[in-house]
Amino acid sequence: MRAHEIYPNGGPRIGVYVCHCGFNIAGKVNVREVVEFAKTLPFVVVAREYKFMCSDPGQEMIREDVREHRLDRVVVAACSPSLHEATFRRALEQAGQNPFFFQMVNIREHVSWVTEDPREATEKAKALVAAAVRRVIFHEPLQRRRVPVKDRVLVVGGGIAGIHAALTLADAGKHVYLVEREPTIGGHMAMFDKTFPTLDCAACILTPKMSQVAAHPNITLWTYSEVIQVEGFVGNFRVRVRRKPRYVIEELCVGCLQCIDACVYKDARFPDEFNLGLGKRKPIYIPFPQATPRVVLIDPETCIWFKTGKCKQTCLEACERAAIDFKQQERIEEIEVGAIILATGFKTFDARRIPEYGYGKYPNVYTALEVERLVNASGPTGGEVRLRDGRIPKRVGIIHCVGSRDERFNRYCSRVCCMYSLKLAHLIKERTGAEVYNFYIDMRTPGKGYEEFYDRLLQEGVHFIRGRVAEVTDWAITPDEEGKLIIRVEDTLVGAVRRIPVDMVVLAVGLEPQPDADEVRRMFNISCSKEGFFLERHPKLAPVSTFTDGIFLAGACQGPKDIPDSVAQAGAAAAEALALIDKGFVELEPNTAYIVEALCSGCKTCIGLCPYNAISFDEARMIAVINEALCKGCGTCVAACPSGAARQHLFEDAQIFQEIEGVLAYV
Amino acid sequence: MSYLYFPGCSLKGTGRAYEESLLAVFRALGIPLAELADWNCCGATAYMSIDERQAFALAARNLALAEAQGASDNGAIQLIAPCSACYLVLLKAQRHLMTDTAFRQEMSGVLPGNMGDPGQIRIRHPLDVLVHDVGLQEIARHVRQPLRGLKVASYYGCQIVRPFALFDRPHDPSTMDDLVRTLGAEPVDWPLKTHCCGGSLTGTMPEVGLRLNYLLLREAQRRGADLIITVCPLCQFNLEAYQDFIRRRYPDLAPMPVLFFTQLIGMAMGLPPRELGLQRLLIPVEGRMAALSKEGAHARA
Amino acid sequence: MASLEPRIHYEADLDPSFAREIIASSGSPSLMSCIQCGTCSSACPLSLYMDYTPRRIIAMVREGFKKEVLRSRTIWLCASCYACTVECPKQIRITDVMYALKRYAIREGVHPPRFPIPVLARLFYDTVRRRGRLTESWVVARLYLQTMPLRIPGMSTLGWKLLRRGRFPLLPEGIRDRRGLQRVLRVVERREVAR
C-alpha cells in the first residue's frame, strides 16, 4: 500500500517530472525507469517524463497537473538548478501554487554527463530523485523579499569597454561613476595607431568617446583612482574609492601645459609609461595629448621637490590658475550604487618569461605593444619605425603566440594576436618597405572582414611561415647573418628547418589577466576561471553576469577580446545593469535565517558568527533576533545553534536530513 | 656535510682528469667525498635505447647502494654524479622508482640493502654543490692565483640543465659564469652554452658530429674565449679530442683548450697541475696561462 | 624513370595501434595533443641532418606510419639533448618518444644494416650486462672493427695520444658483485617476457 493511500486526505500530493533533455539525459539515464521508480515513492501522485521539461509544453504539463491533480509539491529532475530552477518555480506560481513547494534534481550536470555506465547513471538518478521527494515534503510556503535598488552604476575601468558601458548607461539617464586607475581613460586602445581589419585610426574613433565621457552630465569620472572596498549586495552596494593625489587640483587645471614647459628639468628625461619607456617625460606631465581628463599630474618619484624638498617650483609660478598643490592628500570617496560593471581589462604577457626569444637581452627584440607605439603618429618616433640605434629595419620577423597556446604559460589562444600581427605587418611594410615574416602556428581570422584582411596581406607579399620559433639568437653561421638576429624555425609546410636573419623581431605577446585580478575578484566577491580571468555566470546564456547578482563583466577582464567584441559585451553589460536598476527593486531568495523564539536559550553563540551583524540580542526577552533584511542566507548561525532555535528557510534541518536519508536509502 | 661520489665509467677512462681535479678541489676545500662502493654503469643513453626498464634497474642498484652506504649519515644522502649522462639517468630512474610502485616493489626484493625511500637521496651535480652548498664566497677564499685576463666560455651541454632544471635555468644558465668571475677570470657571453655537442654521434656519424663541434668551437673562438670549460666528460672529449679532425674539414679553427670546470677551479686555487690532470689534456693550457701572466706582468710594469 | 609505387601510401599499410604502443612505452600521453608547431624541429641541433624532422615523426607516429618511422635516420640521430622536450609548448616528452622508437626498431630489427648507432647501443648493453661497467676503449675498438674498419687507420693517432695520456685504459673495468647485478636484470627481463 502506498503512503499517500494511508493518508487519503492529509498527506502532501507530489508530482515528479523527469526531463530527457534530448539525448543529454536520456542518452545515459533510463528515464522511463526513473519515472516508474518515482511512482513508488511516498506521496507521489503523478510521475511523468518529457523531452524538454523547460519548454512551454513541458511547463504546461506541470501547470495542468497542479490544477488537475491538486499537486502541492513538485520535483523536476533535469539540469542544474542554476539554469532552470527559476523557470519551474514560475510555472508553479502560474498554476496558483507557492513557488517554493519545488525541488530541482540535477541529473544532467551531476549524473548523465559525468557517469560512464548507463546502469550506474540510472541508479544515481533514482537516488537523487528519492532524496528530492523526501525533501520537498518538508517544504513550506515562502515569500520573496523585495528590496529597493539604487539607480546608480559603478563602472570600474576606463578602457574602451568601460567607456562604452558608461556612455550607454549615462545616455539612458542613469548616473554612472567611472573609476580608472591610470591618470587618463582610454586604456590599451589609446595606445594603438590603427585598428584591424578596417585600419581606421584608433584615436579618431576613441577620442570623441573619451571627451563625451568627460563632458557627460551623468558621468562622474574619477581617474587615478582605485576601488578599495565593496560592501552590500545587489541593488545596494556601498563602495569606497581611493583617489590618489596627482598634486594638481583637477577642478582648476585647464590643461594648458605651461607648467610642463616651466619645469626645472629643461629636457624630458624619465621613461614615459604611456610609451612603454620608448619615450621620455618630465616629472610633471600629461600621459598623451588627448588624455582625458586633460589634467597634468606630478610624479613624486622623479620630482625634485618631493625628493629633496628643494626646488624653485617654477611650475607653480607658471600656473595662472594656481592648480598645483604639493600638499594634496589622497581622498576617499564613498558611493552607493545598485549595480557594478567590471571592465578592468588585461595585461600583455611578459616576454621575458621566454628567454629563448631574447627580449630584454637583444635591443632589437620588441613586444607588439611597443611597436604599436612606434607606428603611432603621436608616438615617440612620430610614427617612423626606427630601431633603438636609429636604423630603419630592412627585414622584420613577427613571432605569433608568444605566451599563448603553451602549457608552460597560458594554454588558451589569446584571440587577437593573429589579427594585430597582420595589422602590424601591414603598417611596418607600409612605413619601411621591409620584408616582413610572420611566424604562426595557425592563422585565426574568424570575424567580419578578418579573412579578407589576411588575404590582403598575402597579396602584399608579406611572408607567412607556419612554424613556432624555437629561438632568436645572435649566433651567426654564415656571413649574411652577421650583425643580425637569427630566427630559428621549422617551416612546417616546406618541411625544412630555416634560419632567417632579420633586423627587428616583434613578439606578438598574448593577453593575460591583470596581475591583481585575484585581489579584485575577492573584493567584488566574484570568481575567476582557471586562467585567471573573471568568471561569467554561464558561458553562453549569462556571459556578462557573475555569480554575484548585480555585478557584470565587460571586455577583456572576462577573457581575451578584440575591440568589436569588447564594445558589444560592454553594451550587453550596460543593458543588464539597466534592466536591474530600471525596475527599481530586486526580489531576493527567501533563504534567510530565523529564530524560533521558544527554543532560543540566549547563549549568544550565533551573534559573533554572523559576518553581516544581522543578529542582535534582545536583552529584555533574553533571545537572539535576526534582522532578515541584513541576513544573506549563509546558514552559519543555523549550523552552530546548540538548541536548534536558529533555522534557515529553504535549508531547514528537516529538509536536509530527508535529503541525506534519501540519497542513502536508495543506492 | 659529506657526500657520496658516483664516478661513472667515463671518469675512469677518457675523463680521468675530471675525477682527479674534482677530488683535488674537494680535498683542498676540506669536503670529504666517499666513492660509492661497487657502483655500476648508470644505464645511460645507449642502454636506454635497448631496454629502458633494465636501464632504470641499473640506476636503481646504484641508488640502493647509496642508501646502504649513506645510511649512517644523518639527513638526506647526497650523491654526487659529475657526468651529465649519469646525473640525468640517476634522476630519471629516481623519479621512475617514486612513481612506479610496482617497479619499486619488484626491485626491493633483489637489490642490495633494502630499498626504503628512493626519494631521500639527493642526486647532485658537483657544479651545484660547489656553487650552492660550498658557496662562491668560500671558493673565493681559497683562490690563490686569480685567473686575471683569462676569457672563459662556459659550456653546459645538455643534460645537466635539461629536462630537470634543478639548479639553473634551462635556456640561459649562469652558475658557471658566476664561478668563473669568482676565480678572477672573465666569462664570455655566448649563445651556445647549452647547445648539444652531439654525444656519441661524433664517433658514429662523424660528418654530423664534427660539424656540431666545429660550430661550438668556432663561436667560442669568435667571441674571444681563451678556453672552454665543461661539466661533462663526453662534451669535453668531443670538443677536445676531435679538433684535428675538425681542422681538416674546417681549417679556420685554431686550437682551443677544453678543460673540466674543476680543473679551472684547481688552477685558481694554485693546486699542482699534476693533481688536476692537466698533463692529460690534448691541447695544453699552460701556454695560454704563461702568455697571460706575461701580459699581466707587462700591464703591471 | 624510377617506379612511383614506393611513394604511394596505402591506408591499409598503416598500423593504427602504433601510436598507442609508443605512448605506453614512452609514457607521454600528451603526444596526442601535438599541434604540429615545429618547435621541436627548430630547437633540435640535429634536425638539419634528419630525413624527417621530429615534428613529422610525431605526426607519422600518430597516424600509424610505423614502417617509415622505424626505418628513418631521425630516431638514431637524436642525441637525447632534451632541447625539444623543454621547449615543447604541449609538454610532449619527445626525447622519450625517440627512445621508445629506438627500442622498437632494435626489437624489430628494422634499422639500416651496419648502422653504427644501434651497434654501439648493443655493444654498450652487452658489456654492461656482463661486467657492470663500461670500458670506453674496448667498446670503441669493437665498434670500429664491426662497423667502420676502414676508418681505423685514421683514428690510430688519436688512440695513441689518449693511450699515452692515460685516458684509454687497457684493463677492462668491472664490478665485484656481478651475480647480484645479473639477478636484478633478470628480474626485470622476466617481467618483460611475462608481458
Add this chain to the structure above:
Amino acid sequence: MSERPVAGDKGFEPRIVAFFCNWCTYTAADLAGTARMAYAPNVRIIRLMCSGRLDPQFVLAAFRHGADGVLIGGCHPGDCHYQEGNYKALRRYLLLKRLLREMGIEEERLRLVWISASEGDRVQKVANEFTETIRRLGPLRLAPRPGMIRLPAAAQPEPQPAAREGVLP
C-alpha cells in the same frame, strides 16, 4: 587526469554523501558536467548555500544512515561568498574528525576540500580519489561493542596469544 576507479567486480560499492557549497564546489561540479569529466557515481551531492551551513549532525546522520564516506566542499580560504563561512566549516571539520576517531570511525572517511567554481577537474579528481580511499577502507563498520579490552601491544614483553585478549567477566 585521474582515472575513474574500477569497481571491484561488483563487490563493495561505497556510498558517499557530498555537501557542496552553492557558490564554488557545486558550481565546479556543474562545470565538470559541462566538460563531460566522468567520475565515480558513488558521490551523491547535496547543495548547501555555504559550507558554513554544515551542521555536524548532517555528517553523523549520513554515517548513521549508511554512508561510508562524507565529502565537504567549500570555497578556498579567503574566497567565501559569505566572508568566512568556510573557516567555520574547517573548525567543525577538525572537531568532527576527533569525534569520529572517538567513535571508532576511520577519520579518512570524512574529507574537506576547497574547490573553486572553475575547478571542475578537481571535482573529478577528488571524487575519484575519495571513492578509492573509501573502497580501500571497506564498508563502514562501527567499533566492536564494549567489553573487549585490547591490551596495548608495546606494554607487553612478547606478543600476546589471542586468548589473552580477554573478555572481562
